[in-house]
Amino acid sequence: MAKLELRGVVKRFGDVTVCDGIDLDIEAGQMVCLIGASGGGKSTLLRCINLLEPIEDGEIRLDGEDISIPGLDPQGVRARIGMVFQSYNLFPHMTALENAMLAPRRVHGKTRDQVRPEVEALFQRFGLADRMQNYPDQLSGGQQQRVAIVRALAMRPEVMLFDEITSALDPQLVGEVLDVLLQLKDEGMTMVLATHEMGFARQAADKVCFLKAGKIVEEGPPADLFGAPQHPETQAFLARALK
């Protein structure tokens, strides 16, 4: 049984089908990268997994348990699945530390003092110890995105979803964020990324999926998918993307 199993996931916005029957297995500790042109359904798929969008058809299973049953309280699931967004989405009225402590306090009903040591340790681990008391607008884009990751990790999630988290960053700041992902991979975190960083996907992913028009056109180990893509659509996309 895979950690996360997607079976025939369908998501529509009105007449537009954004996810069109997606099947995908994500094993525990795996890093899976979703690639493809914008509008292919990568981001929406991540939002569906985190139950931010209800799905029209299919099943999403976490540890074999269907989490996509209509009417299921999404809070418990979201607490187990962390998500990081392209635009950081830090809460601008809180310091970095308060950002990260909010969810553990509210969801687990703990006090600041109870959650602070663990959260501070996370800041330390990702080289942000001296930034804890800063407000988001006092941080660089790379720092903000790392704080966003720390904020998600503070809930001790079992799975992390990353939605094009380097797309809004200046090129010289991309590296520091990707390093965090590698660190997480080393620690055995199960991760799903929607990304445009082909080099990173090729180097770090366990599995790469190419999405187009809401379908997984081709999937496989990065060496296979990047080295010898089978499908003409994949070939065309990679030819453009790696140019």
Add this chain to the structure above:
Amino acid sequence: MARPKATGAAGMTRRERYDAEQRRRSLIVAATSTVIVLAAIILLVPLAPGWEKVQKSFFNGAVLAKSFPKLLDAFLVNVMIFAWSAPAIAVLGLLIALARDAKSPALFPLRIFGAAFTDIFRGVPVILTVYLIGFGIPGLGLPRPWNSPYIWGSLALILTYSAYVAEIFRSGIDSVHHSQRSAALSLGLSERQVMRDVVLPQAVRNVVPSQMNMLIALQKDVSLLSFIGPVEIFRQAGVFKSLLANFTPYVGAAIIFLAVTIPATRYADYLMARQQKERR
């Protein structure tokens, strides 16, 4: 070979010197035109045939001196009514805003109520509400002191202003980007927690300047309570006007209002400008 920097005697670049000169010139032009306009007003208005009478009726020093202390005294009544109405308006306005955005079907009546509330109280002139509530509800036979015009007049102000303030809060809630909600939900927070911890603090901060303007308007509208009895500054000025057959007490009241509202307005503008700058 590096080009020498074009610095002048004062250590300024060419551009800085040019800008300084421009600033100096516009300052001189502004000062001159202001002086000319003021001089025209001061010199020409007294030449109008009715000026002497107008001065005697509206700008009468003796009358001002006689009425001003009591006007100030009456203004304390305004301040008092304002002081207890403003917090009540903030709380009720926020509750109405939240009621109107309630999503749960069980709260549907609350949503209807919120919508009806804002429609009604924004649609009726404040003075009518003051009259109807200020005389109407005590007319039901409430015992003293619960039929006081201070209570029911204030309630009329609170209801009316809450309707406006609620709409401003709603626009503030709408102004918080939905990605903030997504981020908070993805962390496992409940809808209520998202509203309380993430959306509302930002929404409230965004609308502080607009709410300041509501406070200034409220400060002025407190005077409408004079219609149902309380002797606040507007009524006190009216009493003087009737006794002395002179409008100067109204000018005195206006001066007292301005002494409060001008600094408040400037402060609201300053907050607004600062927020504009932050957004850029």
Add this chain to the structure above:
Amino acid sequence: MSKILSLTVALAMVSTTAMAGGHCAAGKTLTEGKLTIATGNPAYYPWVMDDAPESGQGFEAAVAYAVAGEMGFASEDVVWVRSSFDEAIQPGAKNFDFNMQQYSITPERDEVVDFSAPYYTAPMAVLVGPGAVDTEATMAGLKALKWGAVGSTTAVPKLENVIQPDSRPLLYGDNADVNAAISANQIDAALFDLPTALFLSAVMIEGSKVIGQFAPDASDNPDQFGMLMEEGNALKACVDEALAALTESGALAAIEAEWLQDTTGVPLIK
């Protein structure tokens, strides 16, 4: 019927002097040959009946026509306009020759506008709501009441200087609002001129009562009503002359007797 009759009599009485009065007012009115008189909006009983001064019904309306007749104007030459106190005292041209709305003559007002000779002396009277009808008409009893008054009248200084109530009075814009406040039991008592108080008690506020009046000479300035005119109005002499003639002939007293209720039943406040 008898009212119309007496009006006719009053007009007939004054018509004898019409020619002389006409000379006096010639060239001094707003519109030549017309006399423009202002009243309130609305005008209240018993000063003007049914808010219709053209009928000549009501004390002030009847006095107006008597004075007009005395000055040589026919009834149809009297033009009525509506005006507020504020319009009356603001600087600048007026849209009336004189203005009758129970204006009390005070020295301060007299500095800004002109008043005719008084046409009525009105004692102040205490009107109490249903909850306070048993109040004793003594100063001590009155002090304890919750007071109200119309803010633009001389009742306000009377309250402050003579009654000096224990709690701050509430002030209103007009008679109707004072009624509302008494009906809502927000105030116990209000100070009006006696005719107004009697009318309100009899017709407007159920269960209310006029418990006492101040003797007109109780304070140094009795409340006398005068017609208000623009400062320096040349017509003042003519109006005063007409009023003097009406007083002398007893016509003014007759009008008063007809329109203003017998006030002798109201006890004096000690």
